[in-house]
Amino acid sequence: MANKVVGTVPSNKASRIALLKTHQSHVISQPDVQTANARPVKQPLLHEAYAASTKSLRDLELIPLSELKVEIHHRGRGIIVRTIAPPYRGAGAVTVVEDEHGNVDKLAIYNLSETSLLSNPPEGCILAVKEPYYKLNGENDFMICVDHPSDVLLLRFSDPIIPEILRRGVEEAMAKPPDEWKAAGDAAFIQRDFPTAVYCYSEALEGIAEDDSDARAGVLAKRTGTNLMLGHYDAAMEDALASRTGADSDWKSYFTAAKAAYGLCEYQSCKSFLESALEKSPKAPNVQKEYERCLARLREEKEGVYGFRSMIAGVTRQNVHVDAASFLRNTKILESPLHGRGIFAARDIRAGELVFCEKAALMPNQYEPARASAALYAMMVRQLYDNPSLAKTILPLYGGDYPRTGLEGTIVDGVPVVDVFLLESIRLRNCFSSPLSTFENTKPGSHDDGKMAKGVWVHASHMNHNCVPNTMRSFVGDMFISRAVRDISAGEEMFQQYVPIRSDLAARQAQFKTNWGFECACPLCSGEAKSDMAKHKRRQQILAKVEKLGNKHKEPAKFVPESAIRTVDRLARQLEELHEEDIYRDLPRLTLIYPTMWLLEAHRGRKNHIKVVAYAKKVLRNFGFMVERVDSIEDIFHGSASPNSLMTIHMVSALKNASESYRVLGEMELADKFDEAAKFGYMFVTGFENDLSAINIP
Incomplete structure (x- = not known):
């Protein structure tokens, strides 16, 4: 039919x-x-x-x-x-x-x-x-x-x-005079029907003569405040500035315009409006307080100094938005020799330093996985409709092969052209999954495990992928924190992992191709491509056996049978032999990470501290950290011992386990060195310095 x-x-x-x-x-x-x-x-x-x-x-x-x-x-x-x-x-x-x-x-x-x-x-x-x-x-x-x-x-x-x-x-509505429309707007406002209030105030303005500046200013002020409450910051700013009459009372117009600019994260404009408000009325209530608040945001933009602990204390699932500005001065966006545009270092950046810290352009308070994507899509569409100025930052993002007219975001018939399918294409390729805070999410037994929101960070979206990246990201609310995991030179392109990488090369490449339309040519992928395909297949088969055995002993830190340990150890040795030395000399060995982590935990459960140290070093090696090549454990972050390494919470755990076992063995100097390295690595994972007790290793 x-x-x-x-x-x-x-x-x-x-x-x-x-x-x-x-x-x-x-x-x-x-x-x-x-x-x-x-x-x-x-x-x-x-x-x-x-x-x-x-x-x-x-x-x-x-x-x-x-x-x-x-x-x-x-x-x-x-x-x-x-x-x-x-x-x-x-x-x-x-x-x-x-x-x-x-x-x-x-x-x-x-x-x-x-x-x-x-x-x-x-x-x-x-x-x-x-x-x-x-x-x-x-x-x-x-x-x-x-x-x-x-x-x-x-x-x-x-x-x-x-x-x-x-x-x-x-006809009655058409003949209604401006005073009646204004009264209707006031009534709707009292009932908190703000969209109707805006409509009524707009009708009132249509009936007021252009030269009646006082009457127009009064209605504009009402519409400004209503639009501000609705989050229509573009319209609120325009109305606020249009409501000025030249009198000292204009401080109110400047103050409202400043609040709208703040809502758009346009802190320099906000500062200018607040200074104009203070000139008109130096003692105006709340203006000086908002001025200091604005200056704090400008300092963050310039200096990149944040109170991450107070940020964590302030975010909840009901209010994920941190009152902070983006710090981007260490980086610049340029054409990438890899593909498209990329993020490059504007100066030398040492391992551990903040690369950038960015506030989300769009991020809803939705941490249920089944709803997070839809919530972000809805926010993108509605925010670009409500605040057309956002189009200049969101629409240039990569949207795959979705055809564009070039008129998206332009104002036609008084509203911006919003193509929902284009925005969905942009969302699919540019959104990040974010826990409420990476610090809390990495704690063992975290109640937020799997609870991820979705957000768009425009600057971060320009960073290309590398399976062994030189930066690591973390989150606090809607703030994206990027730190250098090894030394980066000025002019060097910076990379991140789009997703945690899979040990199977073919599956990894298929994921990149399907979701982002590229084939990864990073050192790990190009190196592994040289490995014999039969060995790839055999490594995956052995890893599957280890994982099956591991599932029988899901908590290896508790006492496990010696026979299970011997079996996993034997399979791990087989895996080592399947990694060609000429190919994997400076590369992570992904299929060996799970077996060696499991063996480390098993020996820790048996309090065999010599074995714990030995397997901790194996874990580090399998993540790409060549600890045997350096005189000091700190050198792995700044020297040439980790050019293609991976930093994860498991790395930090291995360092901490080694430290604890060295301490039991009486090797205090080594214990202190591994402990310092663990703290340094934990900063990469969580985004800021934290006490290692949070990762709960006895």
């Missing part, structure tokens, strides 16, 4: 009475908005992608609902309709609309922010849909589907493009 109706005008649509009756039954049965769970999101399927409209409504041919064809995107055309029912709110807002000819249909609007009036379009409002997509929703069930939020417009009742017949019944 579906194929037969595609491209045709349906002849079996529901009648007006039937459509309204069915719709009303859904409205009555929908959950109470106040008690319902978080509103679901319609996440796009890229194989169903279609471009957002980039044309003005005035450039489109207006057609009646009766000409809509099934599964067609009506390019070059538009419709103007009036809502004739209250909305049903699910993943979007579904309502019933009619046109000037009396035709009726369903309209579904998705991806609009809760701060938009169109996320809950009231009955009787007049809408325009640009280049509508008419969707077959089921047997004899059709609807106009709006995925791109910029494809639907809420029209002012006085807009001359509205057909005369649709104006009937709204």
Whole structure:
């Protein structure tokens, strides 16, 4: 049936009475908005992608609902309709609309922010849909589907493009004087219906003469404050500056503009606005306090000094956003000889130093894995719609081969063009998974294990992948911390691991190709590619045997049978022999990490400290740290003993285990050296200096 109706005008649509009756039954049965769970999101399927409209409504041919064809995107055309029912709110807002000819249909609007009036379009409002997509929703069930939020417009009742017949019944609203619109806005504000308040204040402004600056300033101030509460920082800043009259009371306008700039993390502009506010009113309440707060952000941008412990104390799953600025001065973005753009060192950076610390451009408070991706997608769409200035930072990010018009982000008919499929393509390739804090997440028995949010860090997104990178990332709330894991020279490109790497080379490369469209040519991948394929296969087979045995003894630190230890030791020796010396001389041996870690823990459980030290060194070697080549354990981070090494919490654990065993064996100097190395490594893992007791090694 579906194929037969595609491209045709349906002849079996529901009648007006039937459509309204069915719709009303859904409205009555929908959950109470106040008690319902978080509103679901319609996440796009890229194989169903279609471009957002980039044309003005005035450039489109207006057609009646009766000409809509099934599964067609009506390019070059538009419709103007009036809502004739209250909305049903699910993943979007579904309502019933009619046109000037009396035709009726369903309209579904998705991806609009809760701060938009169109996320809950009231009955009787007049809408325009640009280049509508008419969707077959089921047997004899059709609807106009709006995925791109910029494809639907809420029209002012006085807009001359509205057909005369649709104006009937709204004459009273059209004739309402500015004072009544202002009063209606105030009433909506008191009821915390902020989108309606903004609409009413906008209508009031349309009726106030341009030369009545005082009246306009009063309404602009109200709309400014409301937009600020909605997080519409672009609009709030514009209104605040437009509300100035030249009087000393303008300090309020500058103060509001400063708060909007702060919300956009534009701290230099915020400082300038606050200084103007202080000039107008040096004793204005809260201005000096906000000025000091702004100066603290500017110091962070310049110096990169943070109170990471206080940050951790302040973040919760309900409020992940840290009040801090990004420090990026150690780095610069340049064209990479590898591919695309990359991040390069602007100066020499020593191992352990902060490379950069970046505040997320977009990150929702959502740590449930099943919802995190959808929450980030929804935030991206809605924030770029609510704050068009974000387009200049988000849209240049890599979006795969998704076709662009070049007009995404531009303002058309008063709203920014937002292509939801482009944003989903960008999200897929640029988002990071983040725990509430890496420090807490690396603790044994962490309750946050597996609880990851998703965020976009624009600067960090430019860093290319390397399986043996020279930086390591960690997180505190929405702050991305990058530290050098070995010395980096000025002008050198810096790398990160996109994901924890797999020991199987083929599986590793397939993951990179599928998710990011590249084949990794890092020293580890290019080196392992030279290894005999039969040996690759055999190594994976032996590792599988070790893991199977390990699963029988999941806590090797507890006493395990000697026979199990001997078996794993034998298999580990076989694995060592399968690594060609000429290939793996300076490379990690990934398939040996699990067996040697398991053996270390098993011997620690037996309190065999000589074996613990021996296997700790093997673990370090298998991570790529050549400890036998250096005179001092600290040299592994600054010298040439770790050019292709991997830093993980397991590395830190091995160093700490070695330190504890050396101490029991009376080798105090070595114990202190390994302890210092463990503390240094733990800083890489967590992002800042921490007491090693947190990793809970007895």
